[in-house]
Amino acid sequence: MDQAKLSEMLRQRLSDAVVSVEDMKNDDTLVVVDKDSLVSVAEFLKNDRDLGFTTLMNHLGVDYRDRMAVIYNLYSARLRKKVTIKAYLDREKPEAPTLEPLFPGVSWYERETYDLFGIRFIGHGNLKRLLLPEDWEGFPLRKDYVYPESYNGIETKRSDLLDAAGAAGDAHV
């Protein structure tokens, strides 16, 4: 099944559930969904007999400055095809349903996204910080994150010398 055929088929089968189906670079299909239909679309892609997107390759969160997004990369060993599901979230109150019941392996990925972006996954079994210490404040991968000057009494400020060098717009290429 080639890429155009797959995206055409997804467009038909998922017509009411998705916002758009686009072709992506590197032989990939981007399916933009509303966050409320995220689980149902993922369930369809996983359980449909013709598709069989049973492998979750990757999950990430993105901060697009005006809104946030969660992205899931699925792979079907049967079709040898990749599908990327994307759901935009409100930046003020970023919440998304979890895909943990469908793909148990996504549990840590979603914890990481919560850790770094503050996106809450509704229904996640163990949503707490994964990489950063539990008493960390803020979500570092958000675009408006300000680096802390100290953590638990340890000074973490950059030296002025380096700031002066970096002021030229991160010039070291």
Next chain:
Amino acid sequence: MLERFNIVGRLSADPDLILTTVDRAVNLARANSLWYLLMGLACCSIELMQTGGPRADIDRFGSLFRATPRQSDLMIVAGTVTLKMAPRLRRLYDQMAEPKYVIAMGSCANCGGPFDLSYSVLRGVDKIIPVDVYLPGCPPRPEALTEALMKVQEKIRNEKYFLKKEA
């Protein structure tokens, strides 16, 4: 008559005897049995392992790795210290028995290195523990680590341990 009291002269004439101070004898022993704590944190830990491996063979200098801080004299901080790891590192340092020495191996342990742009990295291990030898490089070669070890040995050999401290 005076010959009877010239103990030093008589002893040094004896080929079977070596004269030295207690300090120097103890320091010689200490310098050549530096057991280091296996503190491999990041990239440098691979070079630390290779230094202990067959080619660089740091065992020649009497240095063996120990997994527990209680048996170690030297802490080689090999790699990036993150803020999450920093309290643990400090606790391990506190658990080591005196006298203890620290080599900050690699740019990350010296000053944060390439991860200076990060939010979660400690900018230099000397912010939490005292450092004896700073070893630059990303990562330093095994030869460089060997030299850093020899610098620590040199430092130990020059220490005055048993001299009475002036008031």
Next chain:
Amino acid sequence: MQRALRGMPMSKYSSQEMVLNMGPHHPSTHGVLRFVLQTDGEMMVKAVPDVGFLHRGIEKIAERVPWQAFMPYTDRIDYVASVNCNLGYAAAVERLAGIAVPEKAEYLRVIAAELSRIGSHFIGFGALLLDLGAVTPFVHALRERETFNDLMEMLCGARLTHNYVRIGGVSHDLPPGFREKCLGFVDHLEHEFLEEFNDLISFNTILINRLANVGVIDPETANKYTLTGPNLRGSGVPFDLRRDEPYSVYDRFRFDIPVGTGKFGVPGDCYDRYWVRILEVTESCRIIRQALEQMPGDGGIRTSLPRPFTVPAGEIYVRTESPRGELGYYLISDGGKNPFRVKVRTGSFSAMTIVETISQGVMVADLVAIIGSLDVVAPEIDR
């Protein structure tokens, strides 16, 4: 399922549960990992990994440096096999920006990446054996790794963090004398070292008893937890991105994909994962030999990039086969000098998620074998 449980009902011997801390500074946790073990005597109830002790914020750094300047950081995502990490990032940027790579550079990349894979597997199974208490084989593996380091030093000047691959090519051409030395190394590995190593340790009864039938992962569980690379192949699934989704010039080489067959136990046990790595060294040797043979003698090694280098706005997910499994880069560009978002998907991260599941009901000592056989490195998990 597990050897420890066979014929030994848990309830009969159960005692008070104890919570035990392992790590983050522990000789057999492969870097700074921490496990919270719930044990019942020598039996493990559960091992919960606690990661993040090496979280260096590489993904945030990516947003603050130009596209090319992120390359040295990819070295440090997986320092044991840095060329593979370089290659994945370069391939992703090139596909997003539509940059053509000279043919010769692709061959040089493959040679360096496969050498890196060999070096990585040395640390992988060497450290597993060290954790199990066999110190000598680890020293043997380090001895051979020194030759790999020498080769890479000839090629690009660095021993560990190579930074060899550039966007649009590689940094250096083959130096004089490299081809002979590399072929000699490959021959030595295939005909001398691996035989010696297998005689020394692989078929050692103690090792077989420690690894066979321990930590069995069946293909369904492996897929559920998105296990990739040698860990997935150890479960008997012949999936290798070099063959199934070829990147660079991997489609021009003939090589086999070793899978776990239950050599001394059940398919998917620790021994299978160990053995797959040993066999992969041979396959990498085959690829290197073919690449050296087929490589065009002349031609450029790098496409010159426009200055300032920008990447057209867009998103892409590119995955490559690193020694620890699928290494994927999800890149988002807003058309600027710096990446907008870089997400690195690594094999070790997903391998760690499975530990909690497969560590239930094993002996405490077997946990070390399980972690070692999954071949995780801490910076890949934490990034």
